[in-house]
Amino acid sequence: MNDELIQHARQVLSDNDRGTYTVPTHGLYPFQWNWDSALSALGFAHFDEPRAWTEIETLMAHQWDDGMVPHIIFHQLDDGYFPGPGVWATNRSVPTSGITQPPVAGFAVRRIHDRAADKALATRKAKKLLPKIHAWHQWFYRCRDPQGTGLVALLHPWESGRDNSVDWDDAFERVPTEGVGSFTRRDTTHANPAHRPTDEQYRRYIWLVQKFRSLGWDNTLLHDASPFKVVDPGFNAILIRSCEDVADLAGRLGLTEIAAQSRAMAEKGITAMESLWSETLGQYQCYDRAASKPIDSPSIGGILAAFAPIPKARAAALTDRIEALAKACNYLVPSHDPTAPEFDGLRYWRGPVWLIVNYMIADGLQRAGQFSMANRIRADSVRLIEHSGFAEYHDPITAEPCGGAHFTWTAAMVIEIFSTYEVAA
Numbered sequence: 001m002n003d004e005l006i007q008h009a010r011q012v013l014s015d016n017d018r019g020t021y022t023v024p025t026h027g028l029y030p031f032q033w034n035w036d037s038a039l040s041a042l043g044f045a046h047f048d049e050p051r052a053w054t055e056i057e058t059l060m061a062h063q064w065d066d067g068m069v070p071h072i073i074f075h076q077l078d079d080g081y082f083p084g085p086g087v088w089a090t091n092r093s094v095p096t097s098g099i100t101q102p103p104v105a106g107f108a109v110r111r112i113h114d115r116a117a118d119k120a121l122a123t124r125k126a127k128k129l130l131p132k133i134h135a136w137h138q139w140f141y142r143c144r145d146p147q148g149t150g151l152v153a154l155l156h157p158w159e160s161g162r163d164n165s166v167d168w169d170d171a172f173e174r175v176p177t178e179g180v181g182s183f184t185r186r187d188t189t190h191a192n193p194a195h196r197p198t199d200e201q202y203r204r205y206i207w208l209v210q211k212f213r214s215l216g217w218d219n220t221l222l223h224d225a226s227p228f229k230v231v232d233p234g235f236n237a238i239l240i241r242s243c244e245d246v247a248d249l250a251g252r253l254g255l256t257e258i259a260a261q262s263r264a265m266a267e268k269g270i271t272a273m274e275s276l277w278s279e280t281l282g283q284y285q286c287y288d289r290a291a292s293k294p295i296d297s298p299s300i301g302g303i304l305a306a307f308a309p310i311p312k313a314r315a316a317a318l319t320d321r322i323e324a325l326a327k328a329c330n331y332l333v334p335s336h337d338p339t340a341p342e343f344d345g346l347r348y349w350r351g352p353v354w355l356i357v358n359y360m361i362a363d364g365l366q367r368a369g370q371f372s373m374a375n376r377i378r379a380d381s382v383r384l385i386e387h388s389g390f391a392e393y394h395d396p397i398t399a400e401p402c403g404g405a406h407f408t409w410t411a412a413m414v415i416e417i418f419s420t421y422e423v424a425a
């Protein structure tokens, strides 16, 4: 069974392979996405190490001069996606979007290097990639944390990777819709509209894009100018973890300055994460920086924090929190608490299970010694795929496959999980 699933997963990866990058899935997402690529590289690495490195190299080749790595790279024109390059207008030879996404590439590079069969190749590749990834991390703390708090803010929900999470709802209300012309969404022609964000949300998404565009995509201005500024524990955890991994690998490869600076960023971040802990929810929570108040929303963002080297007691508390969620669903980990009124098991990030997030939570819990919960999350992930296939995301109660099908990072996670861990039946 495992072999069959792995074969199927490899087929998904090769069908979505465009030579030097993969698309998340044919149709719905016809370009290269940032964190999709970094996580998909983990899957490739199990059967084609050079191809895994190429995936990350292609992503990093489109880094901006200021260090930012864009969330989408529009390698080839395709009318099937909105908003396309014309809306972003970032003025680059190969067009990109103007916002970023969770910086998981640092983690991926270290993991692929650690396990590489071809160590000489891995070291050559890593030595070239680490300075670029490090520049991206420095960009985050410079441009998205101008006050030096140790935590970076997201300026657009799409940066979070958890595009329409309940976490953004209140803060998003502050984003106007005036001046947003009419447009035709394309996502709802590829996927069931009931699984996707609403039109109202889309108008606000576009307002922010227009605002940033009017500032010439100058990242020294965007943070202070944005009415949407949210600190997400999950996102910060990914950044902290990547800084830590870059520090470790850079140290081993003799890049001592990068190692020291990365270590310092990770340590500052982990100390600052404590301010996001919510005793009431029993997990971390987001913070609305524009309104200066915590966001009391029981989402997976506050659980994904486990991916960072948080204190052991916090990891244990997150395990308890996941135990509680398990009582309200059949497959861990729901992207929103099923007992909360806003929960929607089918709609994008408002309830469904995402395998990539499961993978990162399980990885963090495992490092913190929470083995049994880590195994359970991986076992649930596999059960879900066996039951419902390689969908973009799944309903945590019914296992209904949602969003796009034949999904690259879902397949990559299946390969990664089976090839790395004993998965309990």
Ligand code: GLC
Binding pocket: 024, 029, 033, 034, 035, 036, 160, 161, 162, 163
């Ligand atoms: C959606 C997801 C985002 C992902 C993209 C491509 O926008 O919310 O996290 O990167 O699809 O898969």
